[in-house]
Amino acid sequence: MKYSYNWLKEIYPKLGAPAKAADFLTIRSFTVESVDKFGGDWIFDIDNKSLGRRAADASGHIGIARELAVIHGDYLTLPGVHITEETLMAKTLLGVRIEAKRLILRYAVRVLENIQVGPSPKWMQERLKVCGLRPINVVVDVTNYVMLECGQPLHAFDYDRLQGGAKKKIIVRFAKQNEQLKTLDNQSLTLTKEDLVIADSNGAIALAGIKGGMGSEIGAGTKRVILEAANFDPVSVRRTSTRVGLRTDASWRFQHGMDSEGIPHALNRAAELLAKFADGKTLKGIIDVYEKRNPSRSIPFSTLGDVAVHGVEPALRRAGDVEALAQRHLPHQPEDRDESPRHQLAGGVMAALAGADAEAASTPHIERQRGEIAPQRDAPQPAQGARRRARLRSPRQIA
Numbered sequence: 001m002k003y004s005y006n007w008l009k010e011i012y013p014k015l016g017a018p019a020k021a022a023d024f025l026t027i028r029s030f031t032v033e034s035v036d037k038f039g040g041d042w043i044f045d046i047d048n049k050s051l052g053r054r055a056a057d058a059s060g061h062i063g064i065a066r067e068l069a070v071i072h073g074d075y076l077t078l079p080g081v082h083i084t085e086e087t088l089m090a091k092t093l094l095g096v097r098i099e100a101k102r103l104i105l106r107y108a109v110r111v112l113e114n115i116q117v118g119p120s121p122k123w124m125q126e127r128l129k130v131c132g133l134r135p136i137n138v139v140v141d142v143t144n145y146v147m148l149e150c151g152q153p154l155h156a157f158d159y160d161r162l163q164g165g166a167k168k169k170i171i172v173r174f175a176k177q178n179e180q181l182k183t184l185d186n187q188s189l190t191l192t193k194e195d196l197v198i199a200d201s202n203g204a205i206a207l208a209g210i211k212g213g214m215g216s217e218i219g220a221g222t223k224r225v226i227l228e229a230a231n232f233d234p235v236s237v238r239r240t241s242t243r244v245g246l247r248t249d250a251s252w253r254f255q256h257g258m259d260s261e262g263i264p265h266a267l268n269r270a271a272e273l274l275a276k277f278a279d280g281k282t283l284k285g286i287i288d289v290y291e292k293r294n295p296s297r298s299i300p301f302s303t304l305g306d307v308a309v310h311g312v313e314p315a316l317r318r319a320g321d322v323e324a325l326a327q328r329h330l331p332h333q334p335e336d337r338d339e340s341p342r343h344q345l346a347g348g349v350m351a352a353l354a355g356a357d358a359e360a361a362s363t364p365h366i367e368r369q370r371g372e373i374a375p376q377r378d379a380p381q382p383a384q385g386a387r388r389r390a391r392l393r394s395p396r397q398i399a
Helices: 005-011 018-028 048-058 061-071 122-130 138-150 234-244 249-255 260-278 304-310 312-319 322-326 339-354
Strands: 002-004 032-038 041-046 085-089 094-098 104-113 154-158 168-174 180-182 188-190 196-199 204-207 225-232 281-284 287-289 391-393
Touching: 002 005, 002 061, 002 122, 005 018, 005 041, 005 061, 005 122, 018 032, 018 041, 018 061, 041 048, 041 122, 048 061, 048 249, 061 138, 094 104, 094 287, 104 168, 104 260, 122 138, 138 154, 138 249, 138 260, 154 204, 154 260, 168 225, 180 204, 196 234, 225 234, 225 260, 234 249, 260 281
Parallel strands: 032 391, 085 281, 094 168
Antiparallel strands: 002 041, 032 041, 104 225, 104 281, 104 287, 154 225, 168 196, 180 188, 196 204
């Protein structure tokens, strides 16, 4: 996965030179496979396998910048998101119905009016290019930019191109057997009843978590936009993505598990940018379906001494987990994650954050809330190939 060095440095101004920053990440957290010059920027290409189970917090620039700040013993302070809402309620124009409830962890939308579609700012286009994405128009570019910034995939629909009368309705359901969908890249897909789709009253308009469909896409004449942010079942996304042979930046994130709590921020951030660069007017309220609010599961330590062994307390404080630390817990474990690997990785990750040598560190005794597991004596490597240094290539080598 590609990250912009300049973008990371904007978020964390104390970031060192590209090669040094890449080495810190490779040794402590994620394997940076290469550092390539790109115009006035540098591309950090981080191995997807090393991101793996941390997709929810590390598949965006903010997450990687936070990782670097913690490694360097600093705090990361981010500016807030500011939006102005109109008096007209979003739910006046749009309804959402979830039929495939077992596959929807959270589904939320915002509605914007008065959109002026044109090119996105040049700086935004450059950042998209650094990360391997092609600029399209200001609306699509903003959704991709926010995904790259915070990790949460977004999708935009042209409100007026949806079928359904004066008040439109988005339906999240299973596809009908042999239902047809033409994707935005002009692929014709034949769906099965196991596939999850986003639909209007006339039929499927997107393959959920994977790709948008033709017919509801943003065009030059778009004036009203529906912004979608969701958390779809990882297994469902992976199965459909594999079956149809379609893998996207969004599908990779969903199939590795996202954090439902970040959805409102992503929607508001996109609305803020569209107001600034597309003259958008944000209707009041987020239409938010969040029925599967599973209680957080924590991984308690047997003693505070276990924390002290790794010197983790300062790292946890820098990462913002003060309350979790006070309760002698690691940060909560999302419901959809496997438990055993999560426990095994905990010690290695914490040791890496604290600056300890991953090979020398031993994993603290960790107990499950429902039953116990044996102590882990050997901490796993915090990242695959952690001893491998990133390759720094000059512009001549790239050409």
